[in-house]
Amino acid sequence: xxxxxxxxxxxxxxxxxxxxxxxxxxxxxxxxxxxxxxxxxxxxxxxxxxxxxxxxxxxxxxxxxxxxxxxxxxxxxxxxxxxxxxxxxxxxxxxxxxxxxxxxxxxxxxxxxxxxxxxxxxxxxxxxxxxxxxxxxxxxxxxxxxxxxxxxxxxxxxxxxxxxxxxxxxxxxxxxxxxxxxxxxxxxxxxxxxxxxxxxxxxxxxxxxxxxxxxxxxxxxxxxxxxxxxxxxxxxxxxxxxxxxxxxxxxxxxxxxxxxxxxxxxxxxxxxxxxxxxxxxxxxxxxxxxxxxxxxxxxxxxxxxxxxxxxxxxxxxx
Numbered sequence: 001x002x003x004x005x006x007x008x009x010x011x012x013x014x015x016x017x018x019x020x021x022x023x024x025x026x027x028x029x030x031x032x033x034x035x036x037x038x039x040x041x042x043x044x045x046x047x048x049x050x051x052x053x054x055x056x057x058x059x060x061x062x063x064x065x066x067x068x069x070x071x072x073x074x075x076x077x078x079x080x081x082x083x084x085x086x087x088x089x090x091x092x093x094x095x096x097x098x099x100x101x102x103x104x105x106x107x108x109x110x111x112x113x114x115x116x117x118x119x120x121x122x123x124x125x126x127x128x129x130x131x132x133x134x135x136x137x138x139x140x141x142x143x144x145x146x147x148x149x150x151x152x153x154x155x156x157x158x159x160x161x162x163x164x165x166x167x168x169x170x171x172x173x174x175x176x177x178x179x180x181x182x183x184x185x186x187x188x189x190x191x192x193x194x195x196x197x198x199x200x201x202x203x204x205x206x207x208x209x210x211x212x213x214x215x216x217x218x219x220x221x222x223x224x225x226x227x228x229x230x231x232x233x234x235x236x237x238x239x240x241x242x243x244x245x246x247x248x249x250x251x252x253x254x255x256x257x258x259x260x261x262x263x264x265x266x267x268x269x270x271x272x273x274x275x276x277x278x279x280x281x282x283x284x285x286x287x288x289x290x291x292x293x294x295x296x297x298x299x300x301x302x303x304x305x306x307x308x309x310x311x312x313x314x315x316x317x318x
Contacts, residue, residue, distance in 0.1 A: 001064055002064045003029075003063070003064070003065055004030075004060070004066045004087075005027065005066070006067070006068050006069065006078065007071075007092070008031070008037055008041040009069065011069050012032075015273060018269075018273045018274030021274055022274070022278055025281060028047055028060065029042075029060060030042040031050070031051055031054050033052065038050035038051060054078055054081065058082060058087060064087065064088065064284070065089065065281075066088070068089065068092055072096075072168075073097060075094065076096040076104060077101075079095070079116060080108045083116060084108070088114050088115040088116070088280075090115075090119060090277070091118055091119065091294075092119040093120055094169075094176045095294065095297065095301060098305065099304075099308075106294050106295055115293075116293065118292050118293075119292070120176070120297050123181065124272045125248070125251050125272035126275075127237075128237070128248055129266045131185065131253075132184065132185060133266070134244075140244055141217075141243070142240075143219055143240050143241055145237065147221065147223045147237050148225075148235065148236045149177070149178065149225040150225070150233055150235075151229065152231065152233060154200070154203075154207070168205075170208075170225040170226075171209060171304060171307060175209070175223060175304065175307075176301075178211075179211075179213065182219075183215065183299060183300060185219075187217045188215065189303050190215065191214040192211065192303050193212040195209070196208065196311055210224055236249055238256075
């Protein structure tokens with residue numbers, strides 16, 4: 001499986017580190033915003049080609065699939081371009097920043113029949129897999145999910161503390177993780193509410209947000225998001241169910257009493273990004289729909305689109 005990766009920033013390198021552990025995978029091409037960065041990352045991971053243009057990778061006959069870790073605003077158009085070039089594609093979360101683009105990507109996938117997967121990593125973290133397996137087995141029924149997604153990000157900086165060329169978004173990016181995970185664990189979302197705090201005077205985005213969700217099963221979710229929180233940072237999921245309470249912090253899991261739960265045997269790795277990439281490669285090889293396929297996560301973007309419309313209406317009231 002010969003891979004091109006576009007967007008060789010902090011998250012792109014997480015994918016490259018994961019791909020190194022998957023048998024039969026070759027990194028062929030690295031695409032980045034500057035030629036210097038693309039060449040440096042290509043040298044580090046043994047890729048024979050680098051460029052600043054995605055089209056250069058798509059034109060190569062030694063590229064089977066593409067992983068997109070580019071700015072959010074590029075995701076939908078680039079995913080479509082990959083499929084039009086006959087390449088399978090995994091696009092990092094979020095798929096898009098509007099509902100129409102989500103529908104367009106799904107339409108292109110159905111037209112081409114190629115694998116198109118979205119990086120909804122929470123489905124793959126061993127912590128959340130452990131809970132999902134208990135739900136599927138009928139051993140745990142989720143009643144409530146309480147989630148805090150907190151960062152200190154008042155400037156455009158990536159996970160390495162380097163300047164970003166684009167603006168992140170609490171609703172379309174960070175809320176997408178929880179909205180999709182809640183539906184994955186509980187069933188289709190039938191009700192959603194949102195309010196947001198003041199917008200940053202320079203970034204033009206809300207820095208604080210609160211979301212409520214209800215699933216068809218009756219389970220509820222409360223999600224608090226902030227770019228203003230000065231530590232601790234990250235996302236913390238509390239699952240409250242009929243038989244247990246779990247707290248998930250990325251790949252780690254504890255019970256409600258903060259006692260560790262061993263999730264090392266849940267999958268072949270403890271790295272959610274690597275497991276996500278393993279699913280992408282396996283789905284292509286096996287000719288099947290991957291977990292977190294674009295069709296499988298589409299409903300998440302329906303909900304986000306409805307919440308975005310609600311926020312626009314609220315702005316009209318102010």
